[in-house]
Amino acid sequence: MNLKTHNRIVINLQEYGVKRGVSFGHYKYNEVKPGLESHQHQGALEICYCMKGQQHYKIGDSMYELNGNDILVVPPDTIHSTGKFPEDKGELFWLQILVCPSYGKLCNLPNQQSDFLLNAILERSEYIFKGAFQLKLILEKLVLQFKKKDSILSRIMVNQLLTELLIETVLLSQKKQQLSSTKKINILDTYIVENLHRIIYVDELAKLVSMSTGYFKAWFKETAGMPPKEYVNRMKIEQAKVALQNSTTVTKVAFDLGFTTSQYFATTFKKFTGYSPSTFKNSQPK
CATH class of the missing domain: 2.60.120.10 (Jelly Rolls)
Structure with a gap:
């Protein structure tokens, strides 16, 4: 069938x-x-x-x-x-x-x-x-x-x-797997984790691995399977899952992770988890 x-x-x-x-x-x-x-x-x-x-x-x-x-x-x-x-x-x-x-x-x-x-x-x-x-x-x-x-x-x-x-x-x-791309991704991962508290721009990521912004976008999507912005947001949401279990408010978590508004944070969180931040927070063990 x-x-x-x-x-x-x-x-x-x-x-x-x-x-x-x-x-x-x-x-x-x-x-x-x-x-x-x-x-x-x-x-x-x-x-x-x-x-x-x-x-x-x-x-x-x-x-x-x-x-x-x-x-x-x-x-x-x-x-x-x-x-x-x-x-x-x-x-x-x-x-x-x-x-x-x-x-x-x-x-x-x-x-x-x-x-x-x-x-x-x-x-x-x-x-x-x-x-x-x-x-x-x-x-x-x-x-x-x-x-x-x-x-x-x-x-x-x-x-x-x-x-x-x-x-x-x-x-x-x-085929022998290339290590050079893996090393670059590891460098980017470290940088993103260290800067999750603010907006991370694509051009600064490109500069970090010595690429032009245009080439970097194409290379990153081919290597990671998603645009740089989505990749960064995924890492922020993973951090948000941890923070929501400890923070008193969703708004604080949103601003601590560099989101400009709590609404944008909530939309992004639901896109990648299927839950609103409030629903996720309330479902966690006290």
Whole structure:
């Protein structure tokens, strides 16, 4: 059964002739949604492609934080959820594939080739690695195919695109992760934490890592999966969660974190948590 709304789709791949396919999904949220309850996919691995924003996954006792352009593989028969976190604001695709060859050929590939792809992906399970621009193009083409009327041609296209997607995922999983961007993000994180009490401007962040403001915005969005301003606000809201448990008023927390008005703070807080600051504060143990 397929599920389609204006900001979320879930496709049953079996209905498109993908014998070892379970589902393909996509969401693009402008605000947080309720978190995923604990569940597992029997005999199927799941690949999560976080394109924008942030998403959390709890696999066993381990918590993983995905930011824009991150990929995470969940192994078969593994209990996972979003833990205490909601489904976050942003964009995410996922793909579930049955591992056992007894279900049939994967995308019409010989078993030796499909086993090679899936085993290579499983070797990188429970490990976050970076995606690339070409993945987004393949994923968007898949969404367009699922919007078309089912036909022999559309089934050929779906199998071809899924094969491309799996190949690109394997190549990216084996690519050496760059450390230079990580070091720059760490420098920025330290600076932001030290200046959470005031407005932090994009041009000062750019100067900190020796980039022009225009290039910095593009680089940061590609690296972190979100604009610098949203990244800063997320860090402020995480600090606000702690401060609200100790402060007497929401207004004090807002001003202590450099928000110009308590209303803007409340709007930002709800966007990233799903709750108003007052509701969150009142729900905490005394």
